[in-house]
Amino acid sequence: MSSADDVVLEVRDLRTRFGAAHGGIVAVDGLTLQLRRGCTTALVGESGSGKSATALSIMRLIDPPGAIIGGSVRYDGRDLLSLDEIAMRHVRGARIGMIFQDPLTSLNPALSIGGQIAETILAHETVQRGVALQRAVALLERVGIDHAASRAADYPHHFSGGMRQRVLIATAIACNPEIIIADEPTTALDVTVQAKVLRLLHDLQQEMQASLLLITHDLGVVATMADDVAVMYAGRIVEYADVDSIFHRPRHPYTQALLGCMAGIEDDRQAPLEPIAGAPPDLRALPPGCRFAPRCTQALGSCQQQEPALQRLSATHHAACLRLDAMVDG
Amino acid sequence: MDAPRVTIASPAPRAVIARASGWRLAAFRRDRGATLAALLLLALAAGAILAPWITFHGPDEADNAMRYAPLLSPGHLLGTDQQGRDMLARLLWGGRISLLVGVAPTLIATAIGLALGMLAGYARGVTDQIIMRSLDVLFAFPMVLLAIAVAGTLRPGVSTEMIAITIVLIPYIGRLARTATLSVVALPFIEAARAAGGAPVSIVLRYILPNVFGPILVYATTLMGLMIVVGSGLSFLGLGVQPPTADWGAMVADGRVVLRRAPHVTVLPGMMILLVSLLFNFLGDGLRDALDPRRRRQ
Numbered sequence: 001m002s003s004a005d006d007v008v009l010e011v012r013d014l015r016t017r018f019g020a021a022h023g024g025i026v027a028v029d030g031l032t033l034q035l036r037r038g039c040t041t042a043l044v045g046e047s048g049s050g051k052s053a054t055a056l057s058i059m060r061l062i063d064p065p066g067a068i069i070g071g072s073v074r075y076d077g078r079d080l081l082s083l084d085e086i087a088m089r090h091v092r093g094a095r096i097g098m099i100f101q102d103p104l105t106s107l108n109p110a111l112s113i114g115g116q117i118a119e120t121i122l123a124h125e126t127v128q129r130g131v132a133l134q135r136a137v138a139l140l141e142r143v144g145i146d147h148a149a150s151r152a153a154d155y156p157h158h159f160s161g162g163m164r165q166r167v168l169i170a171t172a173i174a175c176n177p178e179i180i181i182a183d184e185p186t187t188a189l190d191v192t193v194q195a196k197v198l199r200l201l202h203d204l205q206q207e208m209q210a211s212l213l214l215i216t217h218d219l220g221v222v223a224t225m226a227d228d229v230a231v232m233y234a235g236r237i238v239e240y241a242d243v244d245s246i247f248h249r250p251r252h253p254y255t256q257a258l259l260g261c262m263a264g265i266e267d268d269r270q271a272p273l274e275p276i277a278g279a280p281p282d283l284r285a286l287p288p289g290c291r292f293a294p295r296c297t298q299a300l301g302s303c304q305q306q307e308p309a310l311q312r313l314s315a316t317h318h319a320a321c322l323r324l325d326a327m328v329d330g
Numbered sequence: 331m332d333a334p335r336v337t338i339a340s341p342a343p344r345a346v347i348a349r350a351s352g353w354r355l356a357a358f359r360r361d362r363g364a365t366l367a368a369l370l371l372l373a374l375a376a377g378a379i380l381a382p383w384i385t386f387h388g389p390d391e392a393d394n395a396m397r398y399a400p401l402l403s404p405g406h407l408l409g410t411d412q413q414g415r416d417m418l419a420r421l422l423w424g425g426r427i428s429l430l431v432g433v434a435p436t437l438i439a440t441a442i443g444l445a446l447g448m449l450a451g452y453a454r455g456v457t458d459q460i461i462m463r464s465l466d467v468l469f470a471f472p473m474v475l476l477a478i479a480v481a482g483t484l485r486p487g488v489s490t491e492m493i494a495i496t497i498v499l500i501p502y503i504g505r506l507a508r509t510a511t512l513s514v515v516a517l518p519f520i521e522a523a524r525a526a527g528g529a530p531v532s533i534v535l536r537y538i539l540p541n542v543f544g545p546i547l548v549y550a551t552t553l554m555g556l557m558i559v560v561g562s563g564l565s566f567l568g569l570g571v572q573p574p575t576a577d578w579g580a581m582v583a584d585g586r587v588v589l590r591r592a593p594h595v596t597v598l599p600g601m602m603i604l605l606v607s608l609l610f611n612f613l614g615d616g617l618r619d620a621l622d623p624r625r626r627r628q
Contacts, residue, residue, distance in 0.1 A: 059525050064455075093527030106522040109624060110540035119536055120526040155623035171526055 008178055008211045009035040009058070009096075014071035016050075016057045024066065025283040027053035029235040031071070032310070034228075035179060035211040040202075042222040042243075043215045044258070045232035046280055051215045052101075054232075055181045058213075059098055060088050075179075094124040097172030099182040099201075103164035103189070107156040113140070113167055114152025120174045139170040143200060162193035166200065173204055180205060181213045186221070198225060219262045223247060228316075231255050234281050234291040237310060241317040251319040253296045290322065298323050357620040364616020367609040374606065378425035387416035389423035390574040398592045411581075411595045412588050420581060421602060427488055427577035431561035431570075432554045432606065435492045439499035440550045446500070447507025448534055448542065452515060462508065465501040473498050474563055481569035491561050491570035498560070499553060506549055510542035544618040551614025555607020562603075578602050 016028040028050045035041055043051045057068050060080065073080040080091060092098075100106040108116055117136035118129065125132075133152065140148035143166040156164060165185060172180055182201060186194035202225055205212045214225055222229055222243065229246040231239040231254065239252040250256045260274040278295040281287055287294050293303040303322055310320045359365055377384070386405070393414035401409045408417035450461040468476060480494040514520065515538065523537050562579010564570035571577055576584065578599040585596030 061521060061524055089527050089529060091527070092525055098522070098525040100518055100522050100525070102518055105518040108519045108523070108537050108541070110622070111536060112623075119523075119528065119532065123527045123529060123532060157624050168522070171522075174526075 006036045007034045008037050008075070010072075010074040011054070011058065012072045012074070014054065014057055014073065015069045016053050016062055016066070017069050018053065018062075018066040020065040026069075027235055027283065028057060031232075031235075031237055033230055033237070033240070035213055036228065037178075037211055038206075038209040039227040040205060040212040040214055040225050041228040041230065042226035043213060043230050043232060044217060044219065044222055046217060048280055048283075049232040050235040051217075051232055052183050053235075055098070055183050055213065055215055058181065059092055059096065061092075090124065093120050093172075093177070094175040095177050096179040096181060097175070097177040099165075099168050099172045099180065099185045101184040101187050103161050103168055106168055107164055109156050112153050112155055113159065117152075117167070117171050117174055120171050124175050135174070136170070139174055140167070142173075143167070143170045143204075144196075145170075161189055162197060165189060165193075165197050169197070169201060169204065173208065173210075176208060177210060179211045179213065181215070183215045184217070185214075186216075186218075194221075201225075219258065231258065234286065235283065236291065236320065237318075238292065238321070239319040240310065241313075241319075245314075245317045249317070251313060251317070251324055252321050253298045253323075254292045255319075257295075257297075290320075358616055361616040361619060363612045364619075367612035367616065371606070371609050371613060374425060374609075375429055377422050378429055381419070381422035381426060385416070385419040385422055387419045389415065389420045389576070391415060391419075398588070398595075400592070401594055408598060409592070409594050411585065412592065417594065417598055420576060421578070421598060423575075424577045424581055424599065425602065427571055427575070428558045428561065428579065428603070429606070431488065431491055431495065431577065432558035432610075435495035436499060436550050436554045436557055439496045440503050440546065442496075443500045443503025444507045444539075444542070444546055447504040447509075448511045448538055450504070451508040451511025452530065452534055452538060458508075461504070465504045468497065469501040469505070474560060477560060477564055478567060478569060481564050486569050486572060488571055491564050494564060494569070495557050495560060499557070502553070503546060503550065507542060507546055510545055511538055514538050514541045540621075544622050547621070548611075548614040548618050551610040551617075552607070554610045555603065558603050558606060 011031060011033040014028050014031040015026060017024045018027045019025060031050070031054055033041070033043075033054070043054060045051050053062070056062055058073055058080070060068070062068055068081055071081070075091070076095070080088065083091070107113070111119070114133050114136040117139055118132035121127065121132040121135055122129065137148050137152050140152060145151055145163060145166060156167075159167065169185075180201075185201065186197050189197060198221060201212070204210075214221070216222060226243045229241060229243050230237050231246070231252065233254050239246065239250065239255045246255060247259070250259060257274070257276045261276060276295055281291055281294065287304070289304040289306055290296070290299070290308055293299040296303065300323065306322060308320045308322045310318045311324060312318055313324070393410065395414065396403070396406065396410050397412055397414040399406045399410040399414070401407075403409055406416050406418070408421065410416055411420070446461050446465070450458040471479070477494040477498045480497050481490050484490040484493065520533065520537060523533050528537070558577075559579055561570060562577055562582065565577055565580040566583045571580065573580070581599035582596050582603070585592070585599070589596050
């Protein structure tokens with residue numbers, strides 16, 4: 001999407017399978033993505049479209065019998081997929097921080113808040129436990145926890161959901177990573193808390209000049225946070241563009257349909273939301289041709305036969321649709 | 331939200347750690363039942379250890395003139411048995427063996443079983459299969475039969491008894507530890523720990539162990555009482571301590587033939603076994619609550 005030295009992480013043709021080799025499903029099927037330094041890339045899509053699978057693949061946290069079955073993840077001149085487990089461990093948490101969806105269950109109930117953050121620091125740096133704890137307190141302050149010094153000794157059940165998500169963010173940034181992956185970081189939170197957590201995430205990302213991969217299904221979040229947007233459908237990217245193009249000049253029928261589902265406050269209340277008919281395809285029995293064709297209002301006969309590849313429309317805009325010419329400015 | 335909290339002004343991590351562990355002890359002390367149980371157990375252990383110095387009679391010192399002395403007889407506070415041996419002395423001396431046989435093998439088996447169970451549950455795959463199938467082989471034998479088989483291959487004695495009981499217990503604790511580990515490993519915070527770059531060893535020790543330790547501990551404490559009985563059974567069969575030395579179980583067995591004539595000979599050691607089992611249970615509950623941060627407050 002831009003010059004090569006700007007790219008911190010490059011995912012190419014990533015394919016990930018959940019379940020056994022026979023009878024499993026390919027949750028991510030040929031995904032290509034770039035994270036630019038200091039920029040936020042949003043990965044959008046319905047549940048089950050492979051967003052989280054993509055994040056877990058980048059972190060190499062796919063549990064057997066599932067496996068990453070193809071592609072590469074280039075970071076810092078190396079392919080993360082070919083690193084040995086110990087080298088990969090030094091990437092996780094240290095170079096790439098990850099924030100999970102459910103703050104209520106993503107913290108160890110038996111370890112104090114400060115202790116958990118310190119644990120991450122100790123995993124990557126040879127410092128004294130006391131030093132790590134001191135840094136944990138500083139991190140808690142940085143993510144906006146009041147009385148951080150005394151609260152560091154508290155346990156997760158003493159914290160509210162929003163505060164726990166702040167703790168998870170503190171853990172993710174503990175070692176100053178270049179990349180932060182946030183997997184639906186606000187889905188489990190109240191709307192008011194959501195805004196604060198996103199604000200925090202945004203500020204930290206700016207401050208650290210880190211790249212943020214934000215996984216979400218909330219287009220409102222995308223509009224306020226993202227620089228680049230990748231829209232996923234059934235394990236593939238169907239449209240990949242800068243945020244303005246996605247919202248103002250969407251070219252893929254699925255992106256257009258997603259925007260049609262979005263409720264805006266200024267919208268004319270008379271115009272009803274337009275849900276997308278049908279359901280995402282069963283990954284075990286994919287339709288032939290374009291995966292979105294069965295639900296697409298623009299589909300032709302040829303869409304059922306040929307699978308469209310991602311096409312370059314401009315330097316910052318790519319889409320995978322056979323009818324791109326007909327879909328101008330939807 | 332929680333109750334109003336006091337803020338500590340100076341941010342010293344050392345104080346933070348101290349506070350965290352201080353709470354643990356305080357929480358345990360607040361649990362009156364557990365504290366009482368711990369104190370009673372300590373008293374019993376002290377009595378057993380100090381037996382040679384605090385008893386007026388040797389445990390095997392028979393006084394034929396004083397057979398079947400009832401409770402509160404002069405010179406024999408808890409009476410005598412059918413050979414005129416002082417019950418108090420025998421209970422204290424017997425406690426040395428019974429407490430040792432109840433506690434030590436259970437602790438050792440808990441350590442080994444926990445390690446094996448957590449390894450199997452965390453590593454899964456081939457490691458899991460090898461460990462669990464091996465434990466299944468042990469598991470297939472009835473507990474007492476296995477203990478007899480193990481003890482029978484070694485020379486009779488207290489250490490044989492303890493080895494046998496340790497081996498018998500490992501599959502029980504290993505199995506429970508594995509199940510508990512599996513349920514903890516499925517929780518998102520384990521994935522979060524891996525995503526933060528945690529090494530397997532630290533994930534097992536800092537994330538899994540604290541979360542499986544509680545239930546295992548309670549189970550282990552219930553086993554301690556049971557193991558006193560199993561140990562006694564081994565002695566009864568001649569595979570553990572040899573007469574005239576006796577643990578509580580052997581004393582029960584000895585006394586049962588004169589149950590009608592002198593019930594205290596059987597009832598007293600029986601009550602000791604019951605009491606110790608109960609005390610261990612209370613202690614286990616209290617420890618579990620004190621170790622689990624979610625139960626610690628209030």
